[in-house]
Amino acid sequence: MLANHTKLLYVDNAQLSFIDSLQTLISDHNLPIVLIPELIEGKLKQRLVQLNTAAEQAALILDNKHKLSLVSGGLSVAPEWDKLQRRVVSAGRKSELILQAAKISADSQVLDATAGFGHDSLILASTGAQVLMLEQQPLMALLLLAEQQRMSQQPNWQKLMARLTIINCDALSYFAHLPNNFDEAKRAVNVVYLDPMFPADSYQDSKTGKGAKVGKQMQALHQLAEPPTLAEEQQLLQSAQALVSQSSKKQGRVVVKRPQQAPFLANKAPDESWHNAAVRFDGYFI
Template sequence: MTNLKQVLTADISCQLLYVNETQASQVESLQALIAEHKLPIILNTELVTEKLNQKRRQQLSQIATQPILLLDEKDKLSWLSDGLSVAPEWDKMQRRVVSAGRKSELLLQAAKLTADSQVIDATAGFGHDSLILASTGAQVTMLEQQPLMALLLLVEQLRMSTLPNWQKLMSRLQVINTDALTYFARFNNYLGADNEQAIDVIYLDPMFPEDSYQDSKTGKGAKVGKHMQALHQLAHPPTLDEEQQLLQSAQAVVSQNGQKQGRVIVKRPQFAPLLADQQPSESWNNEAVRFDGYFV
């Protein structure tokens, strides 16, 4: 298969398969969303009438020279990665989001958010952690460098906004297709110390080498799920230099938070080395993950 990491560094040509003629208006809405958010994606649309069973999906992704998006018979958009359909599927997070609190979510213990907090999730991915952060009432700006992932997030936000139970939470999310370093640099250059957009927490969950989620000796640690497997086709783990830049510029952003203490929270597999080799102020961990907090 073509190396998607290379394909996705420039404008992306992407194949959009849809399964029913009546979906023409959904395809148009997708095109409009891409234009509105200036996503560098070129959609090549194709109506497929054959049955897309698991075997066929596997074949399609094996011969693909460009990423494949699928609009299924239920109008759900997913990305066909190694034969598996992956999508944010925020509805599956409902129970976790409803019961999310500092007792049940280590991330919330680490982030210490209140309903008026401003958060940047600088590595949004499928947006699952953003939902946990936003469950507190906080406003969450979601940065995602990969246009394809940003598109999946925007589509999911629109879809979930039509569900009454989710509308308020959806209105607290803002998805931006950008590299976090570019966003932080702009923030640090243009905004003064007492600006209204002061950021309380920046959350970083950068990629981690695929084979390093579990302890090699004991086998303990997180199993890599299908969402994370798919992301490994799109995004590289950062180099040490990139880790240092990310952590430093995130710390610079939260340090502009007036009198309040800002914090950068970093998610790592439990046994992973520290981001940028930097000692955190405090850490929280369970048997799978660790959150390192850098207080500024």
């Protein structure tokens, strides 16, 4: 894959060692990214305005608290896992619809095939399950890896962080290469979780029927990632079902997240759905 040249704006020379650690993540994980560090002497905001005006491709920003953010479509976004602390600590089937749908336990192996900002992965891993996270966008994968490294420095997050494995790859090619590349143990997956992109205008509030406000993070993602075609949706769902049925000795399932009003993935009706006003989780049981 061709490497993407990506500007990394930073505000202080003391950050150079942190930039080195990002370079190490990039080479250790074979990410097709070439960082172009740029020290911002003046106001970071001014430089961002310039970047947006010039409609340059996505860039990264490193702030003075070592938080790495992505600038895309005029928005600056970061995984900010620390903001999920409360949810992660109290997550259970009562409070989290995703856990009702996924029905996992501490010995489960979960594959989150569309990791995004990793928020759903965190909730899934809060149960004690191991979560393998696939993310096709190299910059998103780098954000996730950097966030995992940052949060691993906090003692109360270490166990959770150790249960996450992040891989930069396309889920469809991961599924296609599984039989050759992975041994039985690595293929043992009880739950595959899918949250692919959908058209930006398909978010609708089920109560008002009006377009629901899309969060800043999703807006930024829409600049980077396309919704799958119907054929890709079919392939995603079929491959996910095949993986769970091959590898799961106990019962397994595929769980798909959709906006509440959106059609089923690949137009295939699930066995059961769980929903609130905004989102729906469709469960396909194996």
